[in-house]
Amino acid sequence: MFLAWNEIQKNKLRFVLIIGVLMLVAYLVFFLSGLANGLASLNREAVDKWEATAVVLTEESDKSLVSSSMSIEDAGQMAVDEIAVLGQISAIASNENQKANVSIFGIKEDEFIMPEVVEGEAFAGGNEVIASDALKEDGFKLGDELKLSSTEETLKIVGFTEDARFNAAPVLYGDLPTFQRVKFGEAAEVNEDQINGVVVRTDDIAAITKDEELDAIEVETFIESLPGYTEQSLTLNFMIYFLFVISSVIVAIFLYVLTVQKISMFGVMKAQGVPSGYLARSVIAQTFILAAIGVAVGFALTLATGIFLPSAVPVAFDIPTMLVYGAVLIAVAIAGAVFSVWTIVKIDPLKAIGG
Known part of the structure; x- marks a missing residue:
């Protein structure tokens, strides 16, 4: 953790750019989740108030x-x-x-x-x-x-x-x-x-009616059958899941480029006896710090945006869902760092320092 944080402090601009990209991805994910919830509410508000079975x-x-x-x-x-x-x-x-x-x-x-x-x-x-x-x-x-x-x-x-x-x-x-x-x-x-x-x-839907011409439908199934409701939800959720993949790829590319630039430094450190596991943990810790900061800023920016949105925009932010999405973004960012970790493990100290 010390090595990861120390490097971030010495190369602020480089890592601020990475945080900025992660922040924008997180902001888009959070906003889309709010839009999905808001549009869903437009369809089901009256039905939810029934509190029916x-x-x-x-x-x-x-x-x-x-x-x-x-x-x-x-x-x-x-x-x-x-x-x-x-x-x-x-x-x-x-x-x-x-x-x-x-x-x-x-x-x-x-x-x-x-x-x-x-x-x-x-x-x-x-x-x-x-x-x-x-x-x-x-x-x-x-x-x-x-x-x-x-x-x-x-x-x-x-x-x-x-x-x-x-x-x-x-x-x-x-x-x-x-x-x-x-x-x-x-x-x-x-x-x-x-x-x-x-x-x-x-409590017993099956006992509501015995008339074969009538159909007792659970409320959630009834809502999902509303015109366009399911298609709309699937489209927005697909966009969110696709952004998770994009986030992982972006982090993987950035960290791989940074790792390649530091191959000689890692080679020297390995030649001095620093184990690959320590260097790998440093990269993972660095990724966690960058992702956590980016997600936190994106989260705060999304909530701030919600304050200024006009009522005509159907956005409803669900904090528990946003926290789950934030955790997933951090997890996929760390997963994207695995490629760089594998590169560090394969570094030959002698070749890296020109031996």
């Missing part, structure tokens, strides 16, 4: 809520105490100045998926809705009359709730009659018992 949809819907259609009577036949019926439709909502893609949820006020109102009040009558606070950030406000792209019905915002987005769209919560008027229009009375699915809390 499963979602029951029709078998033919292929795990898609919007493609599922059943009756409230079907929900009543389920052998579970805690259930919540749910209707869902997507639309474009607009007030006098703004437009936004929204997901409209039809729910019952006395069931567990009813959101907590943080501003305003809960819906009490027809066509009143509780809106996601994401709409508030976009300029919508209490009392706004919302026109919808799919119907002549208008909705009034009477309250706001936190963290309520589904498949990247802010959610509007209304009662079931409101949902049915928006979805079916003049045929709402005929379809007054129609819903899209049932949200369930239970």
Whole structure:
């Protein structure tokens, strides 16, 4: 460790450049992990708030809520105490100045998926809705009359709730009659018992329903089946894993070049009786110091960047995940140093000093 630190102090510029590269790689990894978490949250915020076990949809819907259609009577036949019926439709909502893609949820006020109102009040009558606070950030406000792209019905915002987005769209919560008027229009009375699915809390998913036309889906599986969710997560995670490989290769190249430049010095040290193991440990220690500093600076820079990012950027930093990624970056950097260690072990002292 003494040899490694002493060399870093004597060649500051050289090693600052290496730290800078490692810092940039770490910064990119941490930022991508935050972006992956943020984009995932856009899709699943409303679902996570349910704290549910499963979602029951029709078998033919292929795990898609919007493609599922059943009756409230079907929900009543389920052998579970805690259930919540749910209707869902997507639309474009607009007030006098703004437009936004929204997901409209039809729910019952006395069931567990009813959101907590943080501003305003809960819906009490027809066509009143509780809106996601994401709409508030976009300029919508209490009392706004919302026109919808799919119907002549208008909705009034009477309250706001936190963290309520589904498949990247802010959610509007209304009662079931409101949902049915928006979805079916003049045929709402005929379809007054129609819903899209049932949200369930239970310890035994297999016992929820015996109806072969219905499918009880675990919540995590339901989320992974949302359009684009899995593909988006895999793409960002692949980029992160690829950066780990890049980090290892960069460190390996830098350290190998430095080792080659110091072959004669290592040869002299070996001729004086310094064992290869000591020199190898010195290179490993040096790599650990450089990687640790680079990762720490990248970590701090990422958190500082998060403070200044606008709310429109979907970034959510998960500290435990970032710490794991930081440890992995240090580990792959050390792995990249193994090539240089092997070069040191093979050094012939006589040849290295020109003997």
